[in-house]
Every structure is written in C-alpha cells, then in structure tokens.
Amino acid sequence: MSKIKKKILMLVAVILLVAAFGAGCAEKQAPSETPSEKPTPSEQPPQPEVIKIGVLLDLSGDLGAIGQKMKLGAELAQKEFDSLGGIGGKKIELVVEDAATDPAKAVEAMKKLVEVEGVKVVVGPMTSSETLAVAKYVNDRNVVIISPSATAGKITELGDDYVFRTVGSDDLQAAALLDLMKSRGYSKIATFVIANDYGIGFEDYFKKYVPEMVALSIRYDPQKGDYRTELQQVKDAGVDAIIFVGYVDSGKVVFRQAADLGLDEIDWLSSEGIAENVMFEDAKTADFMAKVEMIGTKPSSTGFTYEKFAEKHRQAFGSDPDLFSDYTYDATMLAILAAGTAPSYDGPQIREALKKVSEWYNGATGYKLFDENGDPAFYTYNVWKVVKTDTGFKYEIIGHWAPATGLELIP
Amino acid sequence: MPFETNLLQILFNSLISGSLYVLVGLGLTMTYSLTKFPNFAHAEFITLGAYIVYAMTDILNLGLISGIIVSMLITGFVGVACFLMVFRPLANRKGTMVHLMISSIGVGIFLRYAIQQIWGGQELHFSKVHFAGYNLGPLRVTSLWIGIILTAVILVIILHLILTQTKLGKAMRATSNNPSLAQASGIDIDKIIMIVWFLGAALAGLGGFFKAADTRIVPVLGWGILLPAFAVIILGGIGSFYGMIAAAYILGLAENFSIIGLISLGISTDYRTAIGFVVIIITLIFAPTGLSGINFSKWFKRRRPHEGEVME
Known part of the structure; x- marks a missing residue:
C-alpha cells in the first residue's frame, strides 16, 4: 500500500471521527470560560421602554415537536399582558431562540440572548442537560433563568442561584x-x-x-x-x-x-x-x-386553574395545551411579573422580585412558591x-x- | 449478567446489521474501485432512497414494491447526476482524490439540506407498510428482517454472477483494474462508470429504505451508517467485493455483541460506534490491505493509484 493511499485513509478516518464525536464532545462540555466583564452592583441600567423576556426552547431536534407547542404557552402569557396594555405601561417583547435539543447550541443561543439582545430574564431551557450547561454562564452574568421542564435532581444541587424552575425535581x-x-x-x-x-x-x-x-x-x-x-x-x-x-x-x-x-x-x-x-x-x-x-x-396538569388556562389556550390557538405548555405559561408569567415589578431591568433585582411574586402567584400548574434552591415548593x-x-x-x-x-x- | 442471553437472537440481529452494511457498502466499494475516491455523498443516497420510498408509499399511495423500484431508479439517477455534474468535471480538471473527497462532502451536505427542505427535519415513519412479527422457535423475526437478509444475499449472488459471467462484469473489472488499458481495448469506460454509479446509488437507496423501515426516517439517516460502511470497506480491503461482504458481517457481530458488554458495564450503548473506529485503526496499522490482502484479492486486486490519477 502506497504512502499516499495510507494518508488518505487516515484522512477519511479523521473526518469520520470528527463528524461522529465532535457533536458528542461538545454536548458534554460545560461552558468553561469566565466573562471578562462583570456588571458592577452600583450600575443602575435605565428602565427600558420594552421589557424583553428571553424564550429559549428546543424548537427543533429530538424535542422540537414539544418545544413548538410550549412556545404557545409563552405567547399566551404575553398576550394576556398585551391585552392590559403591557405591565406598568411597558410593552413585553418575547425574544425567542432555538436550543435544538443540544446543550452546546443552548449555550450559544443563551449567549446571543444575553450579549446581543441584552436579555436579563429567560424562560428555558427545556432539558436538564441544557439547563446544567448554561447554569455557570447565567450565574456569572446575573441572568435569571426559569426552566419550564428541566426535571433532573442535579439542578436542585446548584442551590440558591439564578436558576429557577416551575417543574418539580425528578x-x-x-x-x-x-x-x-x-x-x-x-x-x-x-x-x-x-x-x-x-x-x-x-x-x-x-x-x-x-x-x-x-x-x-x-x-x-x-x-x-x-x-x-x-x-x-x-x-x-x-x-x-x-x-x-x-x-x-x-x-x-x-x-x-x-x-x-x-x-x-x-x-x-x-x-x-x-x-x-x-x-x-x-x-x-x-x-x-x-x-x-x-x-x-x-407533572400535574389538572385542577381549576389548569382548566382555566386550557380554555384560554383553546380560544387563542384553537388547540388543547400539550405537555409542559402550562409550565411554560407559568414560567413566562413569573418572568413578566418579576421583570415588571423589579425597580430596574437588572438581573439581581429581577431575581429578588421573582422570589417575591412567587409567594402569591397561583398559576395554571398551581401555587408556584420557590424553595431555597429555586425549585417549586409544592408539586403533584x-x-x-x-x-x-x-x-x-x-x-x-x-x-x-x-x-x-x-x-x-x-x- | 444474572440471566441467560438469547445468543441465537443476538446472532440473528448481527445478521441484520451485517446485511444492511452489505447493501450500503456494495455501492460504496463499487464506485470506489472505479473512480478511486471515497464518496461521502453516498450517505445522502441512502437517506434519499428512504425518503423517496416514503413519498411513494405514504404520500402517493403506491405499493411498497413499486415504491422501492421508483426510489432505486431516482436515487440511481441522482447518483449519476452527481457524478456527471460534480465529480467528472472536477476529475477532468486534474482534481486529486482529496479534492474529489472534499467535494463529495459538499455534495452530501447540499443533498441533506435539500432533503430537509422538502420533507422537514422531523422524524418520519412508514405508516402504510406493515411487517408482521412472529416467533420462530427461540427466534423472534419480522418479515422486514428476513427481507433485509434475503435481499442482501440475493444481491450478492446477482452481482457475483454479473461480475464473473457477463461481458458487463468483465468490462467493470477491466475498468477498475486499468482504465487506460480498458479503454484501449475498446471498452466504453464512461458508460461503465455511469452504470456503476447508477447501481451504487440505487443500492444505497435500497439499503436506506431498509434501515429507515427498521428504525425511522431522518435527514441524518445515511450519515449514521456511513462510518460503519467505511469501516467495512477498509476492513474488507478497499475496492474488494468479497472482502467487504465478509467484513460487513464481522462488524455486525462485533457491534451486537459489544452491546451486551456495554450494558453490563453500565455505559451508554452508543459507544458501539467506537467499534467501527477500532476496526479502521487496527486494520490500517496491522493489515492495511484488509481482508482482501489475505484471501479475496482474485478479482479486484487493483494496481496502486498515483496521486492525481483519479480517473479519465
């Protein structure tokens, strides 16, 4: 066998290796970089005219079919505030990004939301792996995330941070x-x-x-x-x-x-x-x-408040809500209420406001009080x-x- | 394992995997032996075959057999079109094997996203086609699995006969062996190469249908089988027809038995993919000519290609 042929075979092997395992490795990588600039606490960003709520869901990939329906839950929450003229007179804008059922893509999309769009509170990501993958980044950047569907027990272990979820631990x-x-x-x-x-x-x-x-x-x-x-x-x-x-x-x-x-x-x-x-x-x-x-x-989807939500969902979209769209609705409602009531559009303040509004918010999936780890304190x-x-x-x-x-x- | 594994069933499963690799590998090794470059777009011929059968059976309501025939024809023509529109012009402009290989990756990406544009990225299943499952002694079989194995065996026999008994086969072997000499002997090597590309792509499409019926239809269907397919043709000895067939079943066995090991170790069974790489690496280090270098080199023993000499 000639040298050149051997070289080419090696090249083929390398290409296949990169193609097959490149994605896999990327998935397992937690975002390791630390941001160079940290926001100083004294800095008070001006109150924006429009309140931006990031929505980071899997709109494609293994969970694409579910993510598309969950997005409707977020839109329903926005519609309700829109019919009231926004919150505190400010319009609400949903900034939607696709995490493609891939933790590496979720990190990328989260960075885009934070750095390009300047979002301080995000509904999502959907999966536990994605949530764990973005956790370090959002904690470093003081960005609040509320996952509607990440259920792994490991997320509880993150403790008191910027990661919240409306769904109970597995x-x-x-x-x-x-x-x-x-x-x-x-x-x-x-x-x-x-x-x-x-x-x-x-x-x-x-x-x-x-x-x-x-x-x-x-x-x-x-x-x-x-x-x-x-x-x-x-x-x-x-x-x-x-x-x-x-x-x-x-x-x-x-x-x-x-x-x-x-x-x-x-x-x-x-x-x-x-x-x-x-x-x-x-x-x-x-x-x-x-x-x-x-x-x-x-996770429970029954009861009076759920039926009320389902009715609104049918009116708005002509279809029954499906898995987790109720939890997405609640996560979006909490995000809007927190961002709307915080003194300024700023991560740490939204986080404090979120803990407060969760004490009285009773949503489609029930009472949403967060415990000290950002998990719901009550669940069925x-x-x-x-x-x-x-x-x-x-x-x-x-x-x-x-x-x-x-x-x-x-x- | 605290229980007894049904070894016969694992052997049978290995036969199914091996037969799928044969169907996919046949085309890959055939086009390689004539045009002398690894065609990565072969993966998309596999995918395309599955989607066209889906379109024929689920959307147009044609029967399964006519669906498969139409799919093989269309996939075959797409293969020829790729060759005529991309690879031949490139080779004529003195493109080397590396140029052709990289352009085949490009063609593959183009085809994959075209497929995704037409049918969408979501997972599809054949809903109009049903395969009955039944117990055969200790074995569980379905008509699909038997179909996969029989098709592979029959195709191997047919191709063997074509290669050894017909004028076309002789011309194919001659073109593979020495294109210039073949041309000088009056063989229309352009025609032969096109026939081989047609056959190779059509067989890939057939393999794609079987793989999809066994699992699901997704745009990355073919890409997932391409790695084991390359492992098979490298293990078999590149361009070797019979070596490839033996290698396909060896890899099928290795993968299925490795699953048992991976489960007992508590590791994700995805790591069976690694078996393909181990096979490639070990073959390249210890027996770079593959199985054919040992035994099966009779018909497809090729002369060593020089750089830049890809094809006419």
Missing part, C-alpha cells in the same frame, strides 16, 4: 414511579433510559433506593435509532416491567422495535418525557402503547395510562401522587 417523580411500581407488586425491573442527565437521574434513583429490584439497566443514545439488541437483553432478563425514560422521537423507535421483538408481555412504565400526543401520530407506536397499557407519571404528579378511544388514543389520568399523600389511584 427525584420526586422517581419516588412517584417507585410507589406505582410497588403498588403493582413488581420484584424485578429493567430500566431503559436516555443517556443524559434526565434519564440517568431516574436510573440512579432506582439503583440507590431499590438496588435489589433493578435486574438490568440500559442507557441508550437518542441519535442511534436502533435498539434491537438492547431490547432483546430486556426480554432475556425476564423482568416484570421495563421503566422507559426518554424523549418522543427516540421513544417512537424504541416502542416500534419493542413491538417487532414481541416485547409486550411485560409491563411498560414511563415518565413525562413521552406523555405527549405526538406519540400517537405514528400508528404502530400508538398501538403498542395501548396494547401494553403503558402507565406512567407526569398525575398518573397516566394510554387508552384507545373511539377517536384515537389518549393519556387518561388514573391517579395522583404528592409527597404528603403518596399514591392515590382513581378507583
């Missing part, structure tokens, strides 16, 4: 799922989770609290799109149930391949990541979910089950879970 949702598993009397389970902070958070929880129950744990990559051999391992493990934690796009592939493999004799449990109507757009996926009578948990989860109806498929609410009351199934 440590609680995992506790809810565990109670649900116990109520069904499983002795052996397999976990099948997406290999990121969200999925691994669930896996860690079960391994920590019920290690004897977890016979097999699998972490999958959402880009790969082929899980046949992984699912075969679950089949061979002879477990009572599989706990799937992932997102809609890769979830569809997992369920389709599980249907192919005939993996429908065990119980399937899942979380809010897939509790979304887009799953039913693919008939094979929907059939499988209904056949195994998939059950799971999700719904227990859902996939059922086939005359018109299609739906997630039927079959129970509730709250830390105080535990699991309550609707008889």
Whole structure:
C-alpha cells in the first residue's frame, strides 16, 4: 500500500471521527470560560421602554415537536399582558431562540440572548442537560433563568442561584414511579433510559433506593435509532416491567422495535418525557402503547386553574395545551411579573422580585412558591395510562401522587 | 449478567446489521474501485432512497414494491447526476482524490439540506407498510428482517454472477483494474462508470429504505451508517467485493455483541460506534490491505493509484 493511499485513509478516518464525536464532545462540555466583564452592583441600567423576556426552547431536534407547542404557552402569557396594555405601561417583547435539543447550541443561543439582545430574564431551557450547561454562564452574568421542564435532581444541587424552575425535581417523580411500581407488586425491573442527565437521574434513583429490584439497566443514545439488541437483553432478563425514560422521537423507535421483538408481555412504565400526543401520530407506536397499557407519571396538569388556562389556550390557538405548555405559561408569567415589578431591568433585582411574586402567584400548574434552591415548593404528579378511544388514543389520568399523600389511584 | 442471553437472537440481529452494511457498502466499494475516491455523498443516497420510498408509499399511495423500484431508479439517477455534474468535471480538471473527497462532502451536505427542505427535519415513519412479527422457535423475526437478509444475499449472488459471467462484469473489472488499458481495448469506460454509479446509488437507496423501515426516517439517516460502511470497506480491503461482504458481517457481530458488554458495564450503548473506529485503526496499522490482502484479492486486486490519477 502506497504512502499516499495510507494518508488518505487516515484522512477519511479523521473526518469520520470528527463528524461522529465532535457533536458528542461538545454536548458534554460545560461552558468553561469566565466573562471578562462583570456588571458592577452600583450600575443602575435605565428602565427600558420594552421589557424583553428571553424564550429559549428546543424548537427543533429530538424535542422540537414539544418545544413548538410550549412556545404557545409563552405567547399566551404575553398576550394576556398585551391585552392590559403591557405591565406598568411597558410593552413585553418575547425574544425567542432555538436550543435544538443540544446543550452546546443552548449555550450559544443563551449567549446571543444575553450579549446581543441584552436579555436579563429567560424562560428555558427545556432539558436538564441544557439547563446544567448554561447554569455557570447565567450565574456569572446575573441572568435569571426559569426552566419550564428541566426535571433532573442535579439542578436542585446548584442551590440558591439564578436558576429557577416551575417543574418539580425528578427525584420526586422517581419516588412517584417507585410507589406505582410497588403498588403493582413488581420484584424485578429493567430500566431503559436516555443517556443524559434526565434519564440517568431516574436510573440512579432506582439503583440507590431499590438496588435489589433493578435486574438490568440500559442507557441508550437518542441519535442511534436502533435498539434491537438492547431490547432483546430486556426480554432475556425476564423482568416484570421495563421503566422507559426518554424523549418522543427516540421513544417512537424504541416502542416500534419493542413491538417487532414481541416485547409486550411485560409491563411498560414511563415518565413525562413521552406523555405527549405526538406519540400517537405514528400508528404502530400508538398501538403498542395501548396494547401494553403503558402507565406512567407526569407533572400535574389538572385542577381549576389548569382548566382555566386550557380554555384560554383553546380560544387563542384553537388547540388543547400539550405537555409542559402550562409550565411554560407559568414560567413566562413569573418572568413578566418579576421583570415588571423589579425597580430596574437588572438581573439581581429581577431575581429578588421573582422570589417575591412567587409567594402569591397561583398559576395554571398551581401555587408556584420557590424553595431555597429555586425549585417549586409544592408539586403533584398525575398518573397516566394510554387508552384507545373511539377517536384515537389518549393519556387518561388514573391517579395522583404528592409527597404528603403518596399514591392515590382513581378507583 | 444474572440471566441467560438469547445468543441465537443476538446472532440473528448481527445478521441484520451485517446485511444492511452489505447493501450500503456494495455501492460504496463499487464506485470506489472505479473512480478511486471515497464518496461521502453516498450517505445522502441512502437517506434519499428512504425518503423517496416514503413519498411513494405514504404520500402517493403506491405499493411498497413499486415504491422501492421508483426510489432505486431516482436515487440511481441522482447518483449519476452527481457524478456527471460534480465529480467528472472536477476529475477532468486534474482534481486529486482529496479534492474529489472534499467535494463529495459538499455534495452530501447540499443533498441533506435539500432533503430537509422538502420533507422537514422531523422524524418520519412508514405508516402504510406493515411487517408482521412472529416467533420462530427461540427466534423472534419480522418479515422486514428476513427481507433485509434475503435481499442482501440475493444481491450478492446477482452481482457475483454479473461480475464473473457477463461481458458487463468483465468490462467493470477491466475498468477498475486499468482504465487506460480498458479503454484501449475498446471498452466504453464512461458508460461503465455511469452504470456503476447508477447501481451504487440505487443500492444505497435500497439499503436506506431498509434501515429507515427498521428504525425511522431522518435527514441524518445515511450519515449514521456511513462510518460503519467505511469501516467495512477498509476492513474488507478497499475496492474488494468479497472482502467487504465478509467484513460487513464481522462488524455486525462485533457491534451486537459489544452491546451486551456495554450494558453490563453500565455505559451508554452508543459507544458501539467506537467499534467501527477500532476496526479502521487496527486494520490500517496491522493489515492495511484488509481482508482482501489475505484471501479475496482474485478479482479486484487493483494496481496502486498515483496521486492525481483519479480517473479519465
């Protein structure tokens, strides 16, 4: 083999290596740089004519379908204030950026919001990995972020900072799922989770609290799109149930391949990541979910204030709200109220105002008081089950879970 | 593992993976052996094939078989068009292998975003096509998986016959071996090269349909299989037809068995991708001619290319 040919082959290998792993590495990188200029506390920025609210959601990628609908929640909040003439006479402007279900892109988009648009309060990002990736940057720049859907337990550990969320930690949702598993009397389970902070958070929880129950744990990559051999391992493990934690796009592939493999004799449990109507757009996926009578948990979307929000959503957009659009609505409402009531458009002041308004704000998803870590102090989860109806498929609410009351199934 | 793995099923899964690599690798190795550069746009021929079958079956309501045939024809013509519009003019202007390789990445990006413009970036599934699954003793099979394996085997046999028994095959081998001599012997090498590009792209499209039916249709579908496909043709010995086939199944086995290891180590199963790289690196260091250098060099043993000499 000639030298030149060998060189070219090496070049091919390098290009492939960069292409395949470049993105992966970027995802795992936390933003390491420290900003050169820190705003001095004495500096009082002038009150702007328009209050800018950053909205950083995944409008494309694995969660694109969900992000597009969540954006409507943010727009609804803006519309309500617009109909009142803004807040304190000032107009509200939503500055929307796409994080593309990619932590590296989320950091990039966050920098654009802060440095180009001068935004001081942002609704988002959507995923836990993205939120953890931008956390250091927003804390350095004193920019308040309110995530409507980042649920990983790790976010609580960030402590008292500029990171808030309107949705509860997965440590609680995992506790809810565990109670649900116990109520069904499983002795052996397999976990099948997406290999990121969200999925691994669930896996860690079960391994920590019920290690004897977890016979097999699998972490999958959402880009790969082929899980046949992984699912075969679950089949061979002879477990009572599989706990799937992932997102809609890769979830569809997992369920389709599980249907192919005939993996429908065990119980399937899942979380809010897939509790979304887009799953039913693919008939094979929907059939499988209904056949195994998939059950799971999700942050609560029930009650009087939720119905009120759903009604407004239908009036404005002609469609029912979907997963997390209520939490996005609440996050946007809180962001507008905080920015509108703060003495100036300035990160630290908006943060203090946000803590204050959260004491009395009762939103679509209930009372939104933040605890000392920026997590909601009160939370309930719904227990859902996939059922086939005359018109299609739906997630039927079959129970509730709250830390105080535990699991309550609707008889 | 605290339980017994169904090894037969893992072997069967490896056969499916290997067969997909054969379908994808056939075209890649064929175009390589004639035009002497690695065509990265091959990934997009794979993707395009899947999307056209989708358009035919789900949008236009054609049957699956006619959908696949139309898709292979269109993908084949796109392959020829890429060759005529980009690669041949470039080669005629004394473009080297590196120029051609980089331009193929450009063509690939163009095609990928064109596909994304037409069909959107969201994930699609074939909804009109159903593949029944059933138990065959300890094995679980679906008609799709059997289809993938059978198609690969049948195509290999057909191509083997074409290469060894027909005038066209002889001309293809001659052109691959020594284009100038082939031309001097009265072979219309332009025609032969175009036929090979057509076949290569059409087969990529077919492989793309199978991969998509097995998983999902996304604009990066082909890009995801391109790495293992390159690993396969490097392991097989570049340009070697039979080496590539053996390598495809070896890689299929290695990947599927590595999944078991990765799971027991608690690592994301995505790292099976690394197997492809390990294969490429080990092959290049220890046996740069691949499997064909050992055994399968009979038909496709090529003379060493010189820099700048890409094709006529």
